[in-house]
Amino acid sequence: MTDVELHHGAASDVGLVREINEDAFLVAPLVFVVADGMGGHDRGDVASRIVVEEFSALAESGYDATRGPEAIAATLRSSQARIAEYDAGQRAAGAQDFAAGTTAVVALVVEQTQGDVGGPTEPMWLLANLGDSRIYRYNDSVLEQVSVDHSVVQELVDAGTISLADAAVHPERHIITRALGGSGSTEADFFVLPLAGAERLLLCSDGVSGMIDDDQIADILSRTSDPRDAADRVVAAAVAAGGRDNATAVVVDVVGLVPDRPYDSDAQRMSLEQKLGALP
C-alpha cells in the first residue's frame, strides 16, 4: 500500500432525547465506518455494532486494495447475514416481528488503476453509502455532500417534486429506502475520489446532518484544524442544536499530499521561488 498518512478523530453522543446510543463507528485506518442503528427498530444498537465488527475484521485481515468495492460489498453481505441471524434468534426466543436495522457509511483507502488495464495504481478514497448517514468532503474551504441519501425525500428531490429546502422539513424525511437488516435493498452506492481532492472527510449519522445544516458544519470544519477537535465540535454542535437523535462524527484528514492547485498559483509560486534563487 502506498504511504498515506491519515489523521483522524471521532466522537459520538447519545443526544438529549434518546436513552441509548444506537450509533456505532469504526476508526481503523485505512477503514472508517459510521453506522446508525435505526430508531423504531428493535435493538438498532446491535445491528450497528455488527456492521462495525465486520468492518473491523476487514481492517484486521486486510483486503485486496484493487478490489475495494467487492470487499465492501462482501462485508455488507456478511453484516446482513449476521443481523438476520440475530433477528432469527430473537424471534425464536419469542420476540415476534423482531427486525434490527442499520445504515452504514464506509470510507476505505484503495488502489485505483489509472487508465490502462494493469497499469500503475494510485491511492484513492473508496466511499460507500447505504441509508441516510452521510459522507461530506471538505476541500479548498468548500463543503460538499458526496453520498446521496437513500431516503424517500431524496427520491422526491431527484424527481424534482420538492426542493432541497422542502426536504429538510418534510414529515417523511426519516424514512429510508435502503438499509442493512429488514427486507429492502442492501445494495450500496459507491464513490471514488482522489485523495488529493478530499483533504478532509466527514462521516456522520443523521443525528448530525439533521440537527445542523451544511453551513454550520463547514464553519466548524474550517475553524478546527485538528480532526479530533473537529469531530468533537461537530457532535457538540448537533447536541446543542437539540440533540433529538444520537449524533456521531468521524473526521479524517489526508496529510502530506501536494494539493491540487490551479495552474496560475503554481506558476506564481514557481516563478517566485526561481526569482529568489531557490530553484535552479
Add this chain to the structure above:
Amino acid sequence: MPTSSYRTGAWFAVFGSATTLLLPGTEKARVADLWSRIDDGAGFDEVLDALLQSGLGALPGFVLVSGGDGPTKVLARGAVQVTGSADGEQVGIDGRDALTWVERTLDHVESLALVVVDDASSEDTDDVDTDDVDTDDVDLPIVGGLVRVSRVDQPAVTAPPAAPVGTPPPAPEAEQAPAPVPESSPLDDEPDTANMGTREDAGPLAQPVDPPDEADSWAPRAPEPPAAPPGPPPAGPPPVPTGAPPFAPTDALSLQTDHAEQAGSPSAPPAPPVDDDPSDHDGLTRTGASSEAEFARELPGIPGQPAAPRVVAPVARLLISNGETIPVDRVILVGRAPEARRFTSTEQPRLVKVPSPLHEISSTHLEVRPGSGADHGSAVVTDMGSTNGTVLEQPGLGPEDLKPGIAVQLIPGATINLGDGVTIQVTRP
C-alpha cells in the same frame, strides 16, 4: 413461475423470468434497454434502478411486478390499475393515486390483472389498433418476450376472456391449473423450454407488433393455442386446499405457511410458528428472515458468493494521446483527477487520468460508455460539465462543441479533444 396472458394494446409489456414490466407506448427507447436486462433475468431491484436512471419525471407511467418465490412486489404509476387476489383477499392498486408510485407487497398471490386504464393517450403515436373492446378480447398466453398490451393477467387466463376485473380465477390453486405452462407441456411440440431467449423464434406471429428498436432482433413468443393442453398437467402434485388442514391449530400462522410447503408434504404438521415464517404480519414491517431469502435469490450463481461482474464485449476502443489504449466495456471517466459517483459494486467505472500541465482539463472532464437504446452497440461520449469544454470531430463532419450532459454517439474514427494537447481517438474494438 406461472405464465401470463395478455391482450394487445398500445403499451409495451416485457415478460422475464424474474420480473414483468409494463411501459407506455411512447417509451420505445426505454423498453429496448430494459427488455435486454429483463430477458437476461434481471431482478426486481435491478430493473427498478434502470427504470429510474433518468429520473421519475420523464416516466409517465409503469407497472413492475416481481416474480419468483416469496412475496410479490407490485409498483404502479400513471394510468394503470392492478387488481387481483392475494392471500384470499381482493387487491386493488391504482397508479393514478400516487405522486411517485404505489407500492404493494403481496403474499400468496393467486391472480393479478394489470390493466391500462387510459389507452387513448398514446394511441395517436401508434398505428396499433388500440380499440381493444372490439378486436382484442382474445387472451394470448406468453412466457417471455416483448409485446404490445392493453391488459396482462397472471397467471394466464384461457379463453373465454376473464369476467370483470378482480374476479379470482375459479380454482384456488390457480398457479397450477389453468395455465398452459410450457415446462409441463409435451416436449414434441416445441423444443423451447421455459428459457425466455426467444430471439431466434421468428415464426409467424399472430399479432404484428411494432419493434421498438430495429437494432435488436427480437420476437415475442408466438402464442401457441393448439399446443396448449386445456387441462392441468398430468404429473403435477394433487391440488391441496388452501385452507388449514382440519388437524392444524387454527391460529393465523398456519394459514401463512408457504403453498409449496403444503403441496410438497401435505401430511406434515404445520411449521412451528416462530421459525422461518416468511410472511409479514401487518403489511409494513417485514421480518429479517424473509429478507435473507430474498437477498439470496437476487444473487445468481453460487449461493453465498458475490455475483460475477457482467462481462460486456467492448463496443469501441479509445486511443489516448499519451499512449494508453482503453476498451469501452463499461463506464469510463476521463479527467485530470477523475472521480466516480454513485456506482454499484458490480458495475465499476474505469477512471482514466490524463496529464494536464496547464489545467485546461477538468478533474472529471468527460464520460464514455457503451450506448443503450438507439445507441446500442456503439460508444457514447458526454461532457461532464467541464470548465473549458470538449470538441468532437466525427469523420466527415466539422468540429462540434459537446454540450454538457448531452450524450453523443461516437463513430469509429472520431477524435475527442479535451484541451491541453490531449486527444482521444475512437476505433473499432
